[in-house]
Amino acid sequence: MTSRHKVFIVTLGCAKNTADTDNLTRLLKARGCLIAANPEEADAIIVHTCSFIEAAKKQSIEAILQAGGIKTGKQKLFATGCLIQQHGAELFKEMPEVDAFLGTGQLAQIPGLLEKPRNRFINRARPGGFMDAPRQSKNADFGVWSSELGISNKNNLLPHSAFHIPQFPKASAYLRLSEGCSHPCSFCVIPRIRGAVQSRSEDAILREARELAEHGVEEFSVIAQDTGDWGRDTRSRNRLPELLRAIGKIPGVRWVRLMYMHPASFSDDLLEVFAEQPDKFPYLDMPLQHIDSQILSRMRRKIDEKNTRLLIERVRKRAPDLSLRTTLLAGFPGETAAQFRRLVEFVKEGHFDYLGAFAYSREEGTVAGRMPGQISQKVKQERQTTLTDAYYDTAHTRAQKRIGKAEIILIEETEGNEVLGRTRREAPEIDAIVRLPQKAARRGRFVTAKLTGYDAFEYTAQPL
Secondary structure (H helix, E strand, O other), X not given: OOOOOEEEEEEOOOHHHHHHHHHHHHHHHHOOOEEOOOHHHOOEEEEEEOOOOHHHHHHHHHHHHHHHHHOOOOOEEEEXXXXXXXXXXXXXXXXXXXXXXXXXXXXXXXXXXXXXXXXXXXXXXXXXXXXOOOOOOOOOOHHHOOOOOOOOOOOOOOOOOOOOOOOOOOOEEEEEOEEOOOOOOOOOOHHHHHXXXXXXXXXXXXXHHHHHHHOOOOEEEEEOOOHHHOOOOOOOHHHHHHHHHHHHOOOOOOEEEEOOOOHHHOOHHHHHHHHHOOOOOOEEEOOOEOOOHHHHHHHXXXXXXXXXXXXXXXXXXXXXXXXXXXXXEEOOOOOOHHHHHHHHHHHHOOOOOEEEEEEOOOOOOOOHHHOOOOOOHHHHHHHXXXXXXXXXXXXXXXXXXXXXXXXXXXXXXXXXXXXXXEEOOOOOOOOOEEEEEHHHHHHOOEEEEEEEEEEOOEEEEEEX
């Protein structure tokens, strides 16, 4: 059975959520649905939520309320994802305008709900995410995959369809290795929301990568809650280096970025992949969260300051041209002024090309949320600002060293009389952009240009 329903999707939160809705989009298209450009013309509005921190929860609630405010009598409104998995029972009572509340593991039900509407309900039976196929055939939630969703290929893998951006063919895509997380980090709600790690098979990952490459994708951002945890549950954990090399060998693939790598999961075998092919594997995102050993221990990060520094030293020695990103938390419970100063000094040492600084968010149900020594919101925000400022100074210094150099730039969009893009050293959506004159687009989506300036997280460049 196919459908011509129009669906409008709002995606909030991290790249894992984007991967979820990318997969949902493919599935909807395979069933004959159309993706609406605006909510007014849609038969159904989907708000895929985030609840990783308190600010994300508020944003998600506001998005649902906004969608409910424009919803007409004939439209359906589905709220999905992390916020529903965590707080769906309360929201079900408070938001009668929502027709279905679906947790992180229930997105695959949406095509069936469009064709066979149900009375208002909530389903959070299985935490997880949008995986390829049933992991437990006896679970009713997984049973929708084959018969109800009309997936006919023998492996029950997700269908794929061509990607398109109006002006430029899409060159970049997320490639997901696994769902869930088995790390016990004391500040994190992800294991409760998405469950323990569930790895995709190597065949499924490579199949998706090949099909995306055939549709014009030349850059992959490899993602998971912890990419280094891929295979923990299937005894293939040590095969990540081989998997990355296989992705890199796919015809047409130019860049492969490894995101969300827990430092305790990073191995020397994995480092060799970056050292062997620096042009193919130019980027590593490794969230460290802190540098003080006492704080790291209370965070349950499985690594201390000494081993963190040794790890950075090995990475910089074996892969000196690697673009290295990290994430740090300011204001963790019990963080003293002295411990925070050490974190700031660590940032000023200039180890990182890109860095995200966040204020600790006290989350319900976490170990850290029950710890003594909670720091006021005012102090946490002040520390976040101080940390960010320290990073901006080092970022400016690093950027000046690149001015005058020629780099390959991926052009992604138009803005006025300019086009915007990124080099291999920048990840999509989170790092600096490069501005070029409109004429650069005539040379294709990858152009060689000389960087001419840098200011406030933006480079300027001239095509060569």
